[in-house]
Amino acid sequence: xxxxxxxxxxxxxxxxxxxxxxxxxxxxxxxxxxxxxxxxxxxxxxxxxxxxxxxxxxxxxxxxxxxxxxxxxxxxxxxxxxxxxxxxxxxxxxxxxxxxxxxxxxxxxxxxxxxxxxxxxxxxxxxxxxxxxxxxxxxxxxxxxxxxxxxxxxxxxxxxxxxxxxxxxxxxxxxxxxxxxxxxxxxxxxxxxxxxxxxxxxxxxxxxxxxxxxxxxxxxxxxxxxxxxxxxxxxxxxxxxxxxxxxxxxxxxxxxxxxxxxxxxxxxxxxxxxxxxxxxxxxxxxxxxxxxxxxxxxxxxxxxxxxxxxxxxxxxxxxxxxxxxxxxxxxxxxxxxxxxxxxxxxxxxxxxxxxxxxxxxxxxxxxxxxxxxxxxxxxxxxxxxxxxxxxxxxxxxxxxxxxxxxxxxxxxxxxxxxxxxxxxxxxxxxxxxxxxxxxxxxxxxxxxxxxxxxxxxxxxxxxxxxxxxxxxxxxxxxxxxxxxxxxxxxxxxxxxxxxxxxxxxxxxxxxxxxxxxxxxxxxxxxxxxxxxxxxxxxxxxxxxxxxxxxxxxxxxxxxxxxxxxxxxxxxxxxxxxxxxxxxxxxxxxxxxxxxxxxxxxxxxxxxxxxxxxxxxxxxxxxxxxxxxxxxxxxxxxxxxxxxxxxxxxxxxxxxxxxxxxxxxxxxxxxxxxxxxxxxxxxxxxxxxxxxxxxxxxxxxxxxxxxxxxxxxxxxxxxxxxxxxxxxxxxxxxxxxxxxxxxxxxxxxxxxxxxxxxxxxxxxxxxxxxxx
Numbered sequence: 001x002x003x004x005x006x007x008x009x010x011x012x013x014x015x016x017x018x019x020x021x022x023x024x025x026x027x028x029x030x031x032x033x034x035x036x037x038x039x040x041x042x043x044x045x046x047x048x049x050x051x052x053x054x055x056x057x058x059x060x061x062x063x064x065x066x067x068x069x070x071x072x073x074x075x076x077x078x079x080x081x082x083x084x085x086x087x088x089x090x091x092x093x094x095x096x097x098x099x100x101x102x103x104x105x106x107x108x109x110x111x112x113x114x115x116x117x118x119x120x121x122x123x124x125x126x127x128x129x130x131x132x133x134x135x136x137x138x139x140x141x142x143x144x145x146x147x148x149x150x151x152x153x154x155x156x157x158x159x160x161x162x163x164x165x166x167x168x169x170x171x172x173x174x175x176x177x178x179x180x181x182x183x184x185x186x187x188x189x190x191x192x193x194x195x196x197x198x199x200x201x202x203x204x205x206x207x208x209x210x211x212x213x214x215x216x217x218x219x220x221x222x223x224x225x226x227x228x229x230x231x232x233x234x235x236x237x238x239x240x241x242x243x244x245x246x247x248x249x250x251x252x253x254x255x256x257x258x259x260x261x262x263x264x265x266x267x268x269x270x271x272x273x274x275x276x277x278x279x280x281x282x283x284x285x286x287x288x289x290x291x292x293x294x295x296x297x298x299x300x301x302x303x304x305x306x307x308x309x310x311x312x313x314x315x316x317x318x319x320x321x322x323x324x325x326x327x328x329x330x331x332x333x334x335x336x337x338x339x340x341x342x343x344x345x346x347x348x349x350x351x352x353x354x355x356x357x358x359x360x361x362x363x364x365x366x367x368x369x370x371x372x373x374x375x376x377x378x379x380x381x382x383x384x385x386x387x388x389x390x391x392x393x394x395x396x397x398x399x400x401x402x403x404x405x406x407x408x409x410x411x412x413x414x415x416x417x418x419x420x421x422x423x424x425x426x427x428x429x430x431x432x433x434x435x436x437x438x439x440x441x442x443x444x445x446x447x448x449x450x451x452x453x454x455x456x457x458x459x460x461x462x463x464x465x466x467x468x469x470x471x472x473x474x475x476x477x478x479x480x481x482x483x484x485x486x487x488x489x490x491x492x493x494x495x496x497x498x499x500x501x502x503x504x505x506x507x508x509x510x511x512x513x514x515x516x517x518x519x520x521x522x523x524x525x526x527x528x529x530x531x532x533x534x535x536x537x538x539x540x541x542x543x544x545x546x547x548x549x550x551x552x553x554x555x556x557x558x559x560x561x562x563x564x565x566x567x568x569x570x571x572x573x574x575x576x577x578x579x580x581x582x583x584x585x586x587x588x589x590x591x592x593x594x595x596x597x598x599x600x601x602x603x604x605x606x607x608x609x610x611x612x613x614x615x616x617x618x619x620x621x622x623x624x625x626x627x628x629x630x631x632x633x634x635x636x637x638x639x640x641x642x643x644x645x646x647x648x649x650x651x652x653x654x655x656x657x658x659x660x661x662x663x664x665x666x667x668x669x670x671x672x673x674x675x676x677x678x679x680x681x682x683x684x685x686x687x688x689x690x691x692x693x694x695x696x697x698x699x700x701x702x703x704x705x706x707x708x709x710x711x712x713x714x715x716x717x718x719x720x721x722x723x724x725x726x727x728x729x730x731x732x733x734x735x736x737x738x739x740x741x742x743x744x745x746x747x748x749x750x751x752x753x754x755x756x757x758x759x760x761x762x763x764x765x766x767x768x769x770x771x
Contacts, residue, residue: 016217016234019232020214021202027175028232031158031232036145038161039144042159043144051236053155053157053236054154067119071119076114079110080107083111102708114311117314120317138152138171139152140171141162144160148163156171160232161177161231161232162174163229163230164230165224165228165386167224169222169640170218171220172220172235173218173219173234173236173240173241174234176218176229176230176231177200177230179198179227180227180422182198183198183226184223185225185622186219195225196215199215212241219240225426225620228386257334259737259738260736263675266741274299274690275296275299276296279293281693282296285693314718315667316337317333317721318722319333319664319666320333320336323663331646336663336664337736338629339661340734341664341668341735342630342661342733343611343733344539344540344542344605345540345614346542346602346612346613346624347543347544347616348545351634352527354524354555355523357395358394358395358521359395360395360398360519363517364515365462366513371514371515374493377442377446377514378396379400380412380416380435380444381396381444382397383409386423416437417436418434419434419436419441420501426620427594428508429546430445431447432444434500434501439499440498441497441498442495442496446491446494446517447491447492449548452492452513455509456494456511456512457510468513480516488551490516491516493513493515493516494512494514521551526655527559527654529655530653530654531559531654537658537730537733538732542588543590544590544602545591545593546592546593546620548592549591553589561588564588565589566590567587567589567590567591569592569593572593572600584608595623598624611733611735613629614628614630615632616632617633617637622641625641625645631645632649633648634650634652647660662730665725666730667721668736669726671736676745677717678713679741680745681749684752684756685710685756687750687753688752688757689756691757692757692761
């Protein structure tokens with residue numbers, strides 16, 4: 001049956017491969033696709049033949065994934081192996097060695113209990129997330145019976161023609177037939193933060209390209225970062241290329257996992273040393289090598305804290321529950337430890353340090369005079385923008401609500417119908433629309449002042465058009481600089497006339513600059529206070545924004561964020577890897593960044609040994625959120641961003657971050673207490689057994705006795721998740737690793753063993769003769 005399933009998937013994937021390497025005519029012919037799209041009869045036939053597009057829960061949202069994450073982790077694996085060892089020692093017939101299955105059952109019981117504690121807390125978080133996002137209804141624009149229509153994504157079938165734009169999640173595997181500056185992120189599938197540009201070109205059969213790198217195909221689960229596209233559905237539901245792997249990759253190895261692995265290896269190294277030592281010692285002194293071998297294996301069971309997974313999960317769950325009461329959803333409870341270890345917080349500026357509501361303050365000509373024509377052109381550009389509308393577009397469109405303006409802008413839409421669109425591009429930093437204007441068309445662009453300037457050959461002032469020269473550029477820059485120094489976000493508006501009904505790459509030149517829009521983006525009231533609190537907690541903030549340098553510095557100045565050195569996206573591209581490694585440490589403000597550059601900075605910081613958090617809410621923040629150790633988003637963020645984040649803030653109050661960090665450090669302290677106390681105590685017990693075993697004619701303790709002793713001791717430690725911690729614990733980030741555990745065990749373990757050895761000798765030489 002498994003072979004049949006694999007053959008079926010191979011057949012489906014070969015369909016993707018086939019049409020990626022062949023022209024569109026073959027695709028249209030094989031799937032009977034016409035320009036009008038599918039008819040109702042064709043939809044029914046395709047659904048029966050290829051199946052439905054059941055978009056199940058994302059793998060990280062599924063019960064099975066959460067069960068796996070609750071029960072399978074480094075600590076649980078170590079204990080499970082030891083349970084198997086204990087079971088083997090009880091099954092293998094060895095003369096003179098007592099058998100008792102209690103040890104195996106106790107360990108397995110602890111594993112089940114600890115996994116259940118974690119699973120219950122994760123399901124509580126899942127329920128909160130489901131309640132938070134239940135209003136989201138995913139639709140897709142599809143062409144059927146000659147008309148474009150919005151339908152639920154679940155109703156898609158193979159052969160459907162669909163369109164998508166920035167902010168959309170791709171609902172199926174799709175062969176592109178149109179791609180206009182189309183950029184997608186497959187990080188939710190592959191775990192890689194790189195942003196890929198897609199096109200419609202047929203792939204060369206001579207190149208051995210990975211299916212995930214196909215440039216003319218977009219896969220179910222990908223996020224559209226910029227641009228627009230159309231395509232034909234090739235596979236739906238679980239038949240998609242990544243459908244059998246789940247929607248979200250486990251590519252990111254979290255700081256918690258790395259720390260857990262480090263601690264597990266410390267315990268394993270102690271076992272590697274102690275097990276042979278106990279075997280040789282007991283074999284020589286007792287003469288029964290078989291019994292000594294099995295006893296040495298069971299001693300390894302006694303070295304590991306049996307309730308380790310349970311106490312750690314209880315600490316994490318307790319921290320997650322506390323944050324839940326503070327309007328914060330911790331989707332992945334491992335993020336609680338990440339909060340405690342975080343020593344750098346990267347933030348986007350817009351909507352994070354500044355408010356959600358950007359106000360359009362001025363619309364003016366080249367010399368700063370109010371000009372309604374500039375506003376009209378900007379309005380048309382924003383109105384016809386089909387992607388995710390950013391804060392600036394929303395502010396422009398609100399001018400329609402001004403007294404007496406509604407009729408004017410409605411008439412404007414009627415006078416200038418759209419002919420084509422050039423979506424916003426995070427690299428070029430402008431968007432364009434082509435609108436009909438009688439016999440000619442108007443190509444209107446708006447965006448970054450620098451980028452729009454590059455494409456302008458002329459300037460218009462009071463109805464007259466002039467060639468742009470150095471003097472005019474200087475005059476314009478003075479006005480723009482003055483507004484940016486006051487914290488205004490300034491974008492340029494330009495246009496050109498053309499007869500073509502479509503926009504092409506060669507059209508992006510010879511524009512006429514007509515004026516600017518200036519927006520006020522006020523810093524949040526809570527941001528200044530939160531920045532100071534984070535400084536006291538030794539968590540420096542680094543601002544990573546796509547915004548203009550001067551505007552960003554104005555905001556940073558008001559919030560008290562240092563900006564002695566500033567790097568732009570252009571600076572980063574010209575730096576070598578070695579230069580960037582040094583520069584990211586010395587720089588607190590990065591401006592004019594693309595989404596790819598944001599993720600690159602986060603990655604370099606991680607390679608420098610930092611635990612990095614990233615707070616953002618826009619599509620351009622998605623790669624950095626996925627790359628970070630703790631991805632933080634907020635209510636109102638794009639659905640894809642919320643999906644990728646580890647933590648969601650239900651209140652856009654940055655002070656919640658301080659509470660999360662404090663709670664995370666408390667979680668770390670209580671987990672560390674348990675691990676250090678129990679591991680060193682267990683090591684002391686084993687060391688005492690080795691020493692006593694040399695002098696006593698029998699094994700000082702049976703494995704089950706040792707296990708029960710440890711278990712009774714561990715039960716007392718169950719109160720640690722609710723224990724208070726010293727104030728100095730809150731002062732610094734706390735790295736989660738096993739680097740100091742071995743030293744702690746070597747120092748305190750022998751001290752503990754002194755009392756154990758004294759007890760053994762008292763019982764044998766003093767108490768036993770009296771009985």
